[in-house]
Amino acid sequence: MCTGLAIAALTLLPLGYVLWTTAELGRDEAVDFLWRPRIGELLWNTVRLLLAGVAASVVVGVAGAWVVERTDVPGRGWWHGLLCAPLAVPAFVNGFGWVSTTHAVQSFPGAVMVVTLSYYPLVYLPTVAALRRLDPAVEEVATALGKGSWAVFWRVTLPAISPAVLGGALLVGLHLLAEYGALQLLNYPTLTTAILQQYATVFNGPEATLLALVLVTFCLLLLGVELLVRGRRPRSRVGAGSSRQAARTRLGRRRPLVLLGLAALAAWALGVPLASLVRWLVRGTSAGIDGAELTGALGTTVLLAVLGGLLTTAAAVPVVWLAVRHRGLLGTAIERSVYTASAMPGIVIALALVTVSIRVVPELYQTLALLVVGYLVLFLPRAVVSVRGTFELVPPGLEDVARSLGCSGLGVARRVTLPLVLPGLAAGAALVALAVSTELTATLLLAPLGTDTLATRFWSDASSIAYGAAAPYALALIVLSVPSTWLLARLSIRSTR
Amino acid sequence: MNNHLRRAGLALAALTLATPLLAACSEDEPKLVIYNAQHEPLLEELAPAFTKETGIEVELRNGKDLELSNQLVQEGDASPADVFLTENSPAMSQVEAAGLFDELPADLVAPIPEQYRPRSGLWTGFVARSTVLVYNTDQVQESELPASLLDLAAPEWKGRISFSPTGADFQAIVAAVLELEGEEATKAWLEGIKANGTVYDGNNLVLEAVDSGEVEVGIVYHYYWERDRKENGDVSDHSAQHYFTGGDPGAFVSVSGAGVLKSSDMKKEAREFVEFLVEEQGQQILADSYALEYPLNPAVQLEGVTKPFSELQPPQVNVSDLDAEAVVDLMTEVGFL
Numbered sequence: 001m002c003t004g005l006a007i008a009a010l011t012l013l014p015l016g017y018v019l020w021t022t023a024e025l026g027r028d029e030a031v032d033f034l035w036r037p038r039i040g041e042l043l044w045n046t047v048r049l050l051l052a053g054v055a056a057s058v059v060v061g062v063a064g065a066w067v068v069e070r071t072d073v074p075g076r077g078w079w080h081g082l083l084c085a086p087l088a089v090p091a092f093v094n095g096f097g098w099v100s101t102t103h104a105v106q107s108f109p110g111a112v113m114v115v116t117l118s119y120y121p122l123v124y125l126p127t128v129a130a131l132r133r134l135d136p137a138v139e140e141v142a143t144a145l146g147k148g149s150w151a152v153f154w155r156v157t158l159p160a161i162s163p164a165v166l167g168g169a170l171l172v173g174l175h176l177l178a179e180y181g182a183l184q185l186l187n188y189p190t191l192t193t194a195i196l197q198q199y200a201t202v203f204n205g206p207e208a209t210l211l212a213l214v215l216v217t218f219c220l221l222l223l224g225v226e227l228l229v230r231g232r233r234p235r236s237r238v239g240a241g242s243s244r245q246a247a248r249t250r251l252g253r254r255r256p257l258v259l260l261g262l263a264a265l266a267a268w269a270l271g272v273p274l275a276s277l278v279r280w281l282v283r284g285t286s287a288g289i290d291g292a293e294l295t296g297a298l299g300t301t302v303l304l305a306v307l308g309g310l311l312t313t314a315a316a317v318p319v320v321w322l323a324v325r326h327r328g329l330l331g332t333a334i335e336r337s338v339y340t341a342s343a344m345p346g347i348v349i350a351l352a353l354v355t356v357s358i359r360v361v362p363e364l365y366q367t368l369a370l371l372v373v374g375y376l377v378l379f380l381p382r383a384v385v386s387v388r389g390t391f392e393l394v395p396p397g398l399e400d401v402a403r404s405l406g407c408s409g410l411g412v413a414r415r416v417t418l419p420l421v422l423p424g425l426a427a428g429a430a431l432v433a434l435a436v437s438t439e440l441t442a443t444l445l446l447a448p449l450g451t452d453t454l455a456t457r458f459w460s461d462a463s464s465i466a467y468g469a470a471a472p473y474a475l476a477l478i479v480l481s482v483p484s485t486w487l488l489a490r491l492s493i494r495s496t497r
Numbered sequence: 498m499n500n501h502l503r504r505a506g507l508a509l510a511a512l513t514l515a516t517p518l519l520a521a522c523s524e525d526e527p528k529l530v531i532y533n534a535q536h537e538p539l540l541e542e543l544a545p546a547f548t549k550e551t552g553i554e555v556e557l558r559n560g561k562d563l564e565l566s567n568q569l570v571q572e573g574d575a576s577p578a579d580v581f582l583t584e585n586s587p588a589m590s591q592v593e594a595a596g597l598f599d600e601l602p603a604d605l606v607a608p609i610p611e612q613y614r615p616r617s618g619l620w621t622g623f624v625a626r627s628t629v630l631v632y633n634t635d636q637v638q639e640s641e642l643p644a645s646l647l648d649l650a651a652p653e654w655k656g657r658i659s660f661s662p663t664g665a666d667f668q669a670i671v672a673a674v675l676e677l678e679g680e681e682a683t684k685a686w687l688e689g690i691k692a693n694g695t696v697y698d699g700n701n702l703v704l705e706a707v708d709s710g711e712v713e714v715g716i717v718y719h720y721y722w723e724r725d726r727k728e729n730g731d732v733s734d735h736s737a738q739h740y741f742t743g744g745d746p747g748a749f750v751s752v753s754g755a756g757v758l759k760s761s762d763m764k765k766e767a768r769e770f771v772e773f774l775v776e777e778q779g780q781q782i783l784a785d786s787y788a789l790e791y792p793l794n795p796a797v798q799l800e801g802v803t804k805p806f807s808e809l810q811p812p813q814v815n816v817s818d819l820d821a822e823a824v825v826d827l828m829t830e831v832g833f834l
């Protein structure tokens with residue numbers, strides 16, 4: 001119980017820090033800083049990017065999922081893979097690919113396009129999974145009652161898959177609010193880029209914290225809006241139905257057009273960044289790659305990823321255990337508090353840890369341990385989700401039986417529980433490790449003296465437009481992201497068949 | 498529960514074991530910790546030469562001028578830093594005002610002319626950079642170029658200028674304008690160029706934007722263009738630099754500073770580093786390096802740039818008078834930050 005409470009406290013630290021520092025600052029000063037045109041500009045930029053980016057991601061993600069899952073488009077398996085693949089290109093690498101190709105993307109439409117190309121898979125994946133799970137009987141009934149296929153989609157299919165689409169849209173929104181690298185390269189200022197600029201100008205002054213407060217408010221609002229939109233309309237039905245393949249819509253003469261659309265999407269989301277990467281790689285190689293630096297950064301990245309993955313998963317265990325085995329107010333509260341951290345952008349978590357460590361535990365400041373704690377807070381929700389999935393499948397009766405047969409408490413854990421939950425633990429650790437390996441914002445602030453990761457090396461080169469020097473790091477980041485993308489692509493279409 | 502506690506404990510133990518292990522790879526004996534806001538490549542050439550000369554190992558923490566100066570102020574006595582190096586002097590003044598610098602012996606800094614040192618003697622300049630206006634040669638004729646940096650606030654430059662207000666470089670230029678022209682005129686100028694200009698985050702980006710014709714002129718320091726000329730010329734082949742003259746604020750020469758921190762536990766070594774930095778050998782390394790900044794020791798000259806140091810006509814500004822915090826406040830008020 002104590003461990004669980006400690007972990008919950010840790011994940012609530014960023015929010016507490018933001019509120020505390022703001023309260024400390026005094027109202028007039030805060031109002032003076034926040035009530036001025038510059039903040040209005042940042043808010044306007046953030047809001048319109050949020051709305052347009054989420055809308056575009058939903059359109060692209062849902063349309064892609066529907067084509068792959070519900071039409072007779074040839075090569076569906078391939079298209080599914082290609083449509084998931086942009087997840088393996090971190091958004092800041094995608095931004096690098098585009099901006100080093102054309103300056104035209106340094107604008108509002110350009111920013112919307114690049115973030116959409118990076119984040120639409122977050123809508124696509126859950127939508128594909130939901131379409132697979134859907135019992136087509138209801139749609140067939142609607143068709144039998146004389147509705148056209150368009151009307152069926154709007155009035156039957158879309159409402160049925162809307163929780164999945166909304167969940168994806170929420171994820172896109174949270175990612176957009178936290179995005180730094182891509183938008184910085186695109187010269188598109190938002191709240192998050194402004195916080196980092198404040199940090200570079202006055203270290204962690206109260207201004208950065210005030211902006212962080214606004215950013216956190218946005219994230220929480222977004223969570224609230226999603227809950228509201230999702231509504232209370234019951235979606236359950238009596239009887240599970242059966243998820244079988246729905247009749248695929250024949251594309252007929254529209255087929256070339258649809259194929260063209262899919263190809264264009266793949267070309268823009270993957271082709272452009274990869275082509276520019278290759279181009280810079282070739283030029284960079286002629287300029288000479290510093291192999292020692294690259295392997296050094298790779299080593300540090302892998303070490304941090306492994307440490308972060310193991311520790312975060314270990315921290316997820318008591319949280320899940322409390323939530324699953326001790327269902328009560330406290331257990332639920334602890335689990336929920338962990339989830340609020342998922343709305344906390346990396347920059348806010350990093351600012352909180354910098355301040356708290358300088359003021360309270362200076363021994364921890366600028367250490368690897370603090371960086372790993374940052375990863376833990378940032379990625380704990382991912383580990384909790386995947387650990388919880390397997391924990392719930394372990395019937396408590398099994399443990400009781402083992403105990404009644406004379407097994408000690410520790411023996412039960414080792415011989416019964418652990419083997420059963422191991423896949424979940426492994427998946428959780430892997431997901432977190434992969435997320436750590438491409439993390440940029442928090443790492444920039446928390447990495448100790450002389451510690452370079454692939455992401456920070458890439459960033460220092462790319463942001464000073466040494467594109468050739470940045471390319472090898474970008475490639476390494478993509479390679480590191482491929483396994484998790486592959487895993488997610490597989491899971492989304494395998495889960496129910 | 499025990500089991501979970503134990504697992505968490507094990508993980509923590511693994512972490513605490515791994516941390517010193519990682520650090521151990523590089524920490525046999527104490528290293529001189531330099532908070533470095535100067536360009537990394539410059540220190541990557543200088544530091545090994547220093548180590549070779551003195552046997553003292555060096556560790557760098559890289560950051561931006563004001564990021565590191567504010568960090569030093571927050572860390573106070575607990576700071577691990579021994580030496581602080583900046584690109585521009587306002588950040589040095591800030592650390593000086595916080596009382597964190599240790600006195601530098603007068604004979605140690607003697608090679609640097611007096612006007613590039615603060616009156617307090619608590620730190621010293623070691624290289625300098627000149628403000629320039631880089632312009633796109635296809636879009637702008639030499640005759641159209643402004644006589645003063647302050648002219649860029651005029652309506653005729655609307656939509657044609659660019660700069661990087663979030664950087665310490667531009668903020669140092671604003672500090673000079675503030676010192677020379679006073680608060681009111683500086684504010685009016687800032688509002689004018691805000692209305693006229695495109696903002697980028699980084700002088701490299703300004704140069705690239707000017708060279709590609711995105712925007713006609715940009716306010717930067719001299720070495721961005723010079724450096725690209727020496728390398729591949731990718732982002733300087735459609736541009737040239739315009740030097741302001743006659744003590745105009747636009748001819749401002751910004752001084753990069755070096756100082757030893759009071760909190761240092763390696764003061765002797767730290768002073769040796771500063772000494773190496775200002776003496777002929779170190780200055781020559783700086784002059785020959787990729788940095789292309791002007792060495793301040795008169796015994797050493799920067800070769801192969803558009804204008805030698807002696808031909809610059811900077812305004813008379815004492816480095817002690819540049820006020821970083823006033824600039825940040827002013828720029829926040831105008832809405833750049």
